[in-house]
Every structure is written in structure tokens, then in C-alpha cells.
Amino acid sequence: MKIKHHDKISSPEVVREGFEKLGYICSDAIATAMYLACQLQKPILVEGPPGVGKTELAKKTAEYLGAPLIRMQCYEGLDEVKALYEWKYGKQLLYTQVLKDQLGDILRGARGLEESVSRLHQFGDIFYSPEFLEARPLLQTLQVEDGAILLVDEIDKADQEFEAFLLELLSDYQVSIPEIGTIKAKSTPIVLLTSNNTRELGDALKRRCLHLYIPFPEPALEAQIIATQVPQMQRQLREQLIQFVDQLRAMALKKAPAISETIDWARALLLLNVESLDRAWVRDTLNLLLKYQEDIEIVEPELGRLLNPKN
Amino acid sequence: MQQVLNEFIVALRQSDVGVSPAETLDALHTLKIIGLDDRPRLKTALGLVLAKSQDQKYLYEQLFDRYFQVPGAPGAEVDEPVGADATAAQNPEDPMPLIADGDAAAAVVSALGRQLLDGDAAELSLAVATAAREAGVNQIQVFTQKSRYSYDVLQRLGMDALNREINTLNQNPADLGQQLLLTRLQHRRQQLVDQVKDYVEQQYLLFAGQQGRRLQDESLQKVRLTNIDLHHYQHMTRLVRKAAKQLAAQHARRRKVAKRGLLDVRRTIAANAAFDGIQFRTRWKSVRIDRPKVVAICDVSGSVSRVARFLLLFLYSLQDVMPRVRSFVFTAALTEVTDCFAELELEAAVSDLLNNWGNMSTDYGRALRELDAHLLSDIDNKTTVIMLGDARNNDADGNAGVWERVYRRSRRVIWLNPESRVSWNTGDSIMRDYAPFCSQVEPCNSLRDLTRIFSRLLRHS
Numbered sequence: 001m002k003i004k005h006h007d008k009i010s011s012p013e014v015v016r017e018g019f020e021k022l023g024y025i026c027s028d029a030i031a032t033a034m035y036l037a038c039q040l041q042k043p044i045l046v047e048g049p050p051g052v053g054k055t056e057l058a059k060k061t062a063e064y065l066g067a068p069l070i071r072m073q074c075y076e077g078l079d080e081v082k083a084l085y086e087w088k089y090g091k092q093l094l095y096t097q098v099l100k101d102q103l104g105d106i107l108r109g110a111r112g113l114e115e116s117v118s119r120l121h122q123f124g125d126i127f128y129s130p131e132f133l134e135a136r137p138l139l140q141t142l143q144v145e146d147g148a149i150l151l152v153d154e155i156d157k158a159d160q161e162f163e164a165f166l167l168e169l170l171s172d173y174q175v176s177i178p179e180i181g182t183i184k185a186k187s188t189p190i191v192l193l194t195s196n197n198t199r200e201l202g203d204a205l206k207r208r209c210l211h212l213y214i215p216f217p218e219p220a221l222e223a224q225i226i227a228t229q230v231p232q233m234q235r236q237l238r239e240q241l242i243q244f245v246d247q248l249r250a251m252a253l254k255k256a257p258a259i260s261e262t263i264d265w266a267r268a269l270l271l272l273n274v275e276s277l278d279r280a281w282v283r284d285t286l287n288l289l290l291k292y293q294e295d296i297e298i299v300e301p302e303l304g305r306l307l308n309p310k311n
Numbered sequence: 312m313q314q315v316l317n318e319f320i321v322a323l324r325q326s327d328v329g330v331s332p333a334e335t336l337d338a339l340h341t342l343k344i345i346g347l348d349d350r351p352r353l354k355t356a357l358g359l360v361l362a363k364s365q366d367q368k369y370l371y372e373q374l375f376d377r378y379f380q381v382p383g384a385p386g387a388e389v390d391e392p393v394g395a396d397a398t399a400a401q402n403p404e405d406p407m408p409l410i411a412d413g414d415a416a417a418a419v420v421s422a423l424g425r426q427l428l429d430g431d432a433a434e435l436s437l438a439v440a441t442a443a444r445e446a447g448v449n450q451i452q453v454f455t456q457k458s459r460y461s462y463d464v465l466q467r468l469g470m471d472a473l474n475r476e477i478n479t480l481n482q483n484p485a486d487l488g489q490q491l492l493l494t495r496l497q498h499r500r501q502q503l504v505d506q507v508k509d510y511v512e513q514q515y516l517l518f519a520g521q522q523g524r525r526l527q528d529e530s531l532q533k534v535r536l537t538n539i540d541l542h543h544y545q546h547m548t549r550l551v552r553k554a555a556k557q558l559a560a561q562h563a564r565r566r567k568v569a570k571r572g573l574l575d576v577r578r579t580i581a582a583n584a585a586f587d588g589i590q591f592r593t594r595w596k597s598v599r600i601d602r603p604k605v606v607a608i609c610d611v612s613g614s615v616s617r618v619a620r621f622l623l624l625f626l627y628s629l630q631d632v633m634p635r636v637r638s639f640v641f642t643a644a645l646t647e648v649t650d651c652f653a654e655l656e657l658e659a660a661v662s663d664l665l666n667n668w669g670n671m672s673t674d675y676g677r678a679l680r681e682l683d684a685h686l687l688s689d690i691d692n693k694t695t696v697i698m699l700g701d702a703r704n705n706d707a708d709g710n711a712g713v714w715e716r717v718y719r720r721s722r723r724v725i726w727l728n729p730e731s732r733v734s735w736n737t738g739d740s741i742m743r744d745y746a747p748f749c750s751q752v753e754p755c756n757s758l759r760d761l762t763r764i765f766s767r768l769l770r771h772s
Contacts, residue, residue: 012352028351028352028355029355029358029359032345032352032355032356032359033359036341036344036345036356036359036360039344040337040340040341040344042337044359045363047364047365089591089592090591093589093591203329203363206363206364207331207333207334207363208333209363210337210359210360211359211360211362211363211364211368212359213365213368
């Protein structure tokens with residue numbers, strides 16, 4: 001990738017501070033991973049529970065480096081037609097109809113099938129040329145002049161075949177299209193793959209990537225994140241809130257609250273003009289934090305203890 | 312530098328973190344980019360490159376700490392608190408004064424002796440590490456080699472000369488200065504021996520600590536399930552889960568195989584109805600692979616119960632690829648235990664089940680009669696029936712007619728017998744009655760058998 005501002009990735013600290021300015025507070029591991037990915041030109045596989053900022057990382061990277069972000073959401077049944085390229089069948093058909101007369105002119109006077117075909121051949125594969133190629137996210141990425149950020153979101157949701165298909169792209173930054181040939185990247189993109197671990201990814205894929213695991217953040221880091229995202233919030237309330245969420249994560253819940261949920265909750269509390277966490281407020285807004293009724297039922301009777309951990 | 316990294320990677324592989332050569336190269340590049348000054352960052356960065364899952368990261372972090380803190384270990388450029396043994400010279404509890412009595416100390420001629428008296432811990436550690444590498448301590452395989460390697464390292468450090476010198480000093484008990492020197496030398500020698508022993512121990516843990524477990528794993532795979540000792544159960548459970556997980560990963564592939572190139576005319580026409588029948592969108596034929604519907608029936612009497620435990624464990628560890636398993640156990644009465652597994656923790660469920668239903672006298676006839684009454688209607692041509700039993704029916708009627716009906720209705724019938732083929736049909740075993748009505752009859756003794764049988768089952772269905 002042609003990075004316009006090389007000083008932006010001169011060291012992990014610089015990366016980290018740059019992200020911080022964009023409102024993305026990251027741990028040292030994340031900054032180091034981004035730094036290494038730029039330096040080694042390797043894709044990063046980002047794993048972690050939902051809501052810890054995996055997708056956000058890609059968005060901020062694109063913003064930070066001033067490169068376009070191309071996002072590909074994976075799902076079961078995703079294939080190369082949807083991910084890489086497709087022929088514009090409609091356009092091909094339309095053109096053959098429009099050019100019918102021209103074709104007639106060319107073929108006029110040709111004797112026999114053989115001569116007609118050889119005349120047609122003189123014009124090459126007009127209908128299978130790049131003009132008729134519909135570029136899908138992967139091909140688009142390779143075509144970006146100065147390199148792009150490619151986000152392959154939730155790769156674990158895609159089939160194993162698709163994972164195998166990605167290998168060529170990830171190691172050589174090129175793809176093969178039978179009718180045209182191999183297309184190489186104009187400039188190496190930075191690739192981020194995210195996974196929620198719904199299935200184990202293949203070793204071949206993992207081997208080609210840097211592996212970054214983003215856990216739930218430490219309370220101090222989370223406080224910093226909330227402070228950036230919801231700056232109007234009072235410090236005392238913020239600390240109370242983070243302590244509360246931290247305790248929730250230690251409980252055996254079906255889905256522990258992630259950072260994004262903490263932020264939503266903080267915003268809601270701000271909107272409601274809550275000054276300090278009390279039982280009534282928490283009970284009313286708990287559904288922002290916990291997404292399963294069972295979890296809410298587990299937490300509700302414990303609220304008193306959770307809000308006053310010292311007693 | 313490269314060698315240090317290589318050794319670290321060997322140690323990683325020993326603790327089951329698979330590192331490929333390509334990753335080794337990446338690690339080297341990373342080293343160059345990150346440098347050696349910032350230890351925490353180096354640790355994070357190498358972790359990104361070398362450990363590719365959460366549990367691997369955990370192992371990696373432990374190993375990194377252990378590997379790069381060995382006093383004087385190659386590559387410990389990073390400033391680290393040196394191990395306690397190596398700090399003998401700075402040790403405040405050291406009974407001897409630091410500065411040697413000039414004349415007496417000068418009398419020490421052996422290189423090692425002087426080095427010991429100088430008391431430079433870092434230098435000594437380096438010497439130990441160098442000697443250890445020359446002795447090839449990182450090739451250590453089993454714990455019995457520890458003392459041999461320690462001895463070897465001490466020899467290379469020049470222990471012989473030191474011992475001779477101590478002996479000479481010993482022959483002259485009158486000179487007080489020499490006696491003082493002697494005590495000090497003996498004391499330091501003991502410290503050195505301890506240090507070397509510790510170092511070898513560390514290396515053993517790094518490079519061979521996992522070896523023993525691996526050997527055990529391998530032999531447990533082959534051993535007859537009926538012969539496994541109780542204290543191996545925990546271990547065995549882990550192995551069963553691991554094998555099942557491997558199998559699940561192999562067969563978790565797609566459920567649809569698209570026959571590319573075979574046009575599905577009907578669906579193509581339907582899909583293009585909107586375009587006035589012009590074929591814009593093509594639809595291709597595909598074959599759907601069904602997950603097998605499995606009914607497992609286990610005899611849990613006597614000796615079979617042990618195998619049953621592992622079979623059930625295996626079946627339920629395969630839930631990812633075989634979600635529709637119904638399981639039944641019997642000795643005389645047939646009971647469905649599918650829900651036991653849904654509710655209880657697996658291990659608890661299995662032992663609960665064996666406690667409740669095991670150890671009664673077997674009656675295949677009655678069990679099959681009950682099967683006929685309750686279960687037979689649920690068995691259809693998509694069902695695979697797995698029976699685990701030794702077919703020892705205490706000389707009663709086996710009711711093989713029911714088994715024939717099961718065979719006719721189901722897709723496949725697999726009979727697993729924990730006894731080896733030679734003992735079938737001996738004594739009260741009535742295997743010959745059932746065998747004609749089975750698609751497959753297999754002796755099933757070890758974990759390896761189980762893996763093989765299930766692998767085939769998953770491939771065909």
C-alpha cells in the first residue's frame with residue numbers, strides 16, 4: 001500500500017496516538033498489530049467477543065490512513081460471484097441485441113459456418129473483456145490505485161470453500177479470472193478479517209495472518225473509551241458505571257455486555273439526566289446492557305450487591 | 312539471534328503451539344522491526360505472529376516468560392531480574408565476605424575456582440548457558456537424563472580442576488587462611504551445582520516437559536477401553552473430546568455440494584420468469600448432504616459399560632456434526648437418556664446413567680421387545696442405528712426378529728462389539744443371531760476404533 005503519510009505508522013505509539021485523536025482508544029496490542037500489519041504487509045485476523053470494536057478498528061484505520069474502506073460481509077453461501085466478480089449478463093445480452101446489425105454486416109458474404117466463426121474471431125473476446133466485468137468487493141480492492149483497506153467481516157460465517165478461496169488473495173494479493181487471467185493488486189491493500197469464533201478457522205488461513213485477540217477491555221481502558229465517546233458524563237458516574245459493567249462480565253451470563261453496549265448505556269443515562277447509579281434507574285435501563293431475558297433475570301436480584309460492592 | 316528464536320520456537324512446538332516455518336520467518340521480520348529494547352512490546356508482537364488462537368496465546372505467554380527469564384539464557388538481553396541462585400554473590404545472606412583475603416585468593420589457580428570467587432553472577436550464568444549449549448542440553452528427552460546433563464555441564468565448566476584444588480587444600484588443615492578459602496570454595500561449589508541443576512531442570516521443562524504426556528496419549532489411544540484404569544478416566548475424557556473435535560472439524564464442511572456445470576433447468580426458468588423468459592440468471596444443480604440421524608443403543612451391563620461410557624461421550628462430543636442423536640441404554644429395560652445429556656454436564660450424565668442402569672443382568676430379548684413397542688416407528692430410512700453390546704444374553708431368547716425389522720426400516724445398522732472377534736459366539740454370546748441383520752459389524756475396543764468407525768459414518772452420510 002502506498003501510504004501517503006509515512007510518519008503516521010512510524011511506531012506503535014504514533015499509531016496509538018493517531019487512533020486516539022480519531023476517538024478510538026486502543027490497547028498496546030492493537031496498535032502493535034496495526035503497525036506490524038503495515039510494516040510486514042500482512043493481513044490481520046481479529047477475534048474477540050462481539051462488540052469490542054473489531055469492525056470499528058477497520059473503519060478507523062481507513063480514516064487514519066486516508067484510504068478507502070471496502071467492506072465485505074460474509075454469510076453462509078457467499079461465493080466468488082458475489083465476492084470477486086460477475087459478468088454483466090444483462091449488458092452482454094443487450095449489446096448482442098444492439099449490435100445484431102453490425103454482426104450481420106461483418107458476417108455478410110461469409111461462406112459456411114467455418115468462415116463466419118473465423119471472421120468473428122478477428123474481433124477477440126469482446127463480450128468477455130474488462131468492460132463487461134462487474135467488480136465485487138475483492139476485485140474492487142485490488143483495483144484501487146493507492147491501496148485500500150479491505151474488511152472481511154465475520155469470516156467464520158462463510159463456508160470453508162470461501163476461506164480456501166481467500167488464501168490466494170491473502171498471500172499474493174492477486175486473483176485469477178479464467179477468461180482474463182491473473183489480476184494483481186495495483187497496490188497492496190491492508191486486509192482485516194474479523195471472526196466471532198462460531199467455527200474454528202483453518203490453519204492455512206491463520207498461518208497467513210497476524211492474529212489479534214481483542215478481549216473485553218481493562219476497566220481503565222474502558223473508562224478512557226467512555227470518556228472519549230461520551231465526554232459529557234461526570235467522572236464519578238463513569239467510574240461507577242464501569243465498575244458495574246466489570247462485575248457483570250464476571251458473572252455467568254449468556255452474553256456479557258461489550259464495549260458498544262456500555263457506550264449505549266452511558267449515552268442513555270446521560271439522556272435521562274441520571275446523576276448516580278441507583279437501583280431503580282439500573283433496573284429500568286438494564287435491557288440496554290443485557291440482551292437476553294434470562295440474563296436480566298439473573299442480574300436483577302443481585303442489583304443491590306452489585307451497586308454497593310463494599311457492603 | 313536467529314538461533315535463540317529457533318530454540319524458542321522448538322519449545323513452543325513442544326507445548327503444542329504449532330508454528331510453521333513461514334511463521335518463523337514472520338517472527339524474524341517482526342524481531343527486526345520491533346527490536347529488542349521493549350520487552351512487553353516484543354512479547355505482544357511475537358504473540359501476534361506465533362500464537363494463532365486464544366489458548367495458544369495463553370501457552371505462548373507462559374512460555375515466553377519462562378524462556379526469556381532463565382538467568383543468562385541466550386537472548387536475555389532484556390534486563391530481567393536474574394534467578395535467585397545466580398545472585399549468590401550479591402546475596403546478603405552469603406556467610407562469606409565479598410572480598411577475598413588477598414594472599415589466599417591468589418593461591419586459587421583453577422579457572423572455575425577464580426570465577427567463583429570473583430562472584431560475577433552474570434558472567435557465571437553466561438558460562439553455564441554456554442556450557443549447557445555445548446553439552447546439548449536442549450536435546451533432553453526424558454527426566455532420567457537430567458543428572459547426566461548436569462554432570463556434563465559441570466565437567467565443561469571445569470569441575471575436575473576445582474575438585475582437585477579443593478582436595479589439595481583439604482590436605483593442609485593447619486593453615487587458617489587456606490581453611491577459610493576451602494570453606495568458601497566448597498560453599499560456592501555447592502551453589503554452582505544447584506544453579507546448574509536448576510538450569511537443566513528449566514531446559515527440561517521447556518523442551519521435554521510435554522514429551523511424557525504425548526507418549527501417554529499415544530498409548531491410551533491404542534489400549535482396550537475395558538482395561539483403562541479409573542485414574543486415567545479424566546485423561547481419557549480429554550482425549551475423546553479431542554478426537555471428536557478433530558472429526559467434527561473434518562466433517563463440518565458444507566452441507567451442499569454444487570454440481571457446477573449441470574444446469575437446473577426447472578429452477579432457471581423459474582428464476583428468470585421476471586425477465587420474460589430470457590435466461591439472465593442461471594441456476595445450477597446441487598446435492599444436499601444430510602446430517603445423519605443417529606439412534607444409539609448401549610448395553611450398559613458389566614464389562615460393556617466402560618466402553619459404553621466412551622461411546623456416549625464420543626457421540627455427544629460430536630454434536631456439532633450430528634445434532635440429531637437419540638440415545639438409549641439398557642440392561643434389561645430400555646431407557647431413553649437423550650435428555651440426561653441435555654440437562655447435565657456430560658461427565659456427570661454418563662456416570663449417573665451407569666449408576667442407575669448398569670450392573671443388572673442383561674436381557675436383550677426384553678430390551679428389543681421394548682424397542683419394538685416404543686421406538687421402531689421413529690426409525691426411518693434416514694436413521695443410522697448404532698448398537699453397542701457384547702450380545703451375551705444369559706442363554707435367553709434374543710428376539711432377533713425385532714432386530715431384523717430394525718434393519719429393514721433403517722438406513723444402516725452398525726453393531727459394535729467390545730469383545731474381539733474370536734470370542735464372539737462363544738459361551739452365551741448370540742452374535743450369530745444378530746449379525747445377519749447388520750450393515751456393519753465391528754469389534755470396538757479402543758479410542759482408535761471409535762474414531763475410525765465414526766469417521767466412516769460421517770463420510771458416507
